[in-house]
Amino acid sequence: MASAAMQEEQVKLLGLWFSPFVRRVEWALKFKGIEYEYVEEDLTNKSSLLLTSNPVHKKVPVLLHNGNPIVESLVIIEYIDENWKQNPILPQDPHERAKARFWANFIEQKITEAMRTALVTQGEQQEKVVKELKEAMEVLEGEAAAKLNDKTLFFGGKNGLGYVDIVLGWICNWVEVIEEVGGFKVLDPQKQPHIHKWMANFVEVPLIKPTLLPKEKMVVCFQMVRQAHLGLAAKK
Template identity: 50%
Template sequence: MASKEAVKLLGYWVSPFPKRVEWALRLKGVEYEYIEEDIYNKTPQLLELNPVHKKVPVLIHGEKVIPESFIMLEYIDETWKQYPILPQDPYDRAMARFWAKVGDEKLFYNAQRAMCTQFEEEKERYLKEAVESLEKIEEVLIKGKSKFFGGEKIGYLDIALGWISYWLPVWEEVGSMKIVDPILFPSITAWMENIRNHPVIKDKLPPRDKMVAYFQWFKKEIGASLAAARKG
């Protein structure tokens, strides 16, 4: 039985991707062991368990090893049936997956690059694309006319986009920029507050001051790397 097999999760404290998996496991009431990894000094265990990407998160369920946070969310939902997180309708399920990818590939990428770049024209371009993707996500939330993307309780898309509520404000502070304007994005702003205050989420968020210090270092390192690549 799935419930009798040990569950372990390899993660890194400041990464939002393992947090998604923790939130899903907590919603399901699944007991798990969290194992902290140093992504800058990867252990042989991590390299063995995830030889393709060599990164966290990694979910271990008994003898099974699952990579990639979105794949983990679906595995968790199909393995533990209590508290379904994916929509039951096939179309709604497909669109939840689509918007989750938009969050990572458009908003996450552009917001992080805007924080890190040393060039003002690049920053403006990244910010513009980040805001445009957030506009689309805001429209999805408005159409649902509910507290969460998943309705009155959090679901797959809330978990997938949950990083917006906590990581994005830190990036805005570190990057001296604004993406989530409460006037332009009232629904997202309210949703962010609801997510941060959800009992499953708020107990599994990294210390904000520690995050600010980390991303100040991250901005310096990545910014220098991007500048060097641009110079060729």
């Protein structure tokens, strides 16, 4: 339950409904019990607030805390964790915290970015990225096999959800859609059983389940994203 002091703080999140990066930040805020105002952005007609808050990249998510902007989802999550001490997201032990950051960066660089590239490419370029994605998933499966068991359901360990879970959580709702739209397959229950078991547990977490998006609506949206990028690439 948010304290009175927390309620007095002004917390605003600039987002986009289908962005996995925005959803991560929402999960972190909900995990901490922080009250916030959500502002949906139109990236085809960006608000002056977004442009002034994130003048470098001009994209979401942007967290405004008492008017001060913080950008980039991983940076925002760490800021939330450092500023609001209840329900820690990152491990308290320095070594475990460093490992969590390593795996979060691995997920971001080897899976999240590659999945986005696979969505908007085709032919040999897409095949190369999908091959790299499958290799990255195998590495992550190895970590999941070592970390997770019947008693430890999440990467956060015995305390439940943690940093790696929040960073990786988007795959539960987005990967199937991106695979369908992009015409490729990365996740395989036979090859990544521990990741799939983790996914099944993650989507049942009470604070996560209500935030999952309808597949049909997402398919339409990502089809438009793919077509737009392929159209631009064809003109070059």
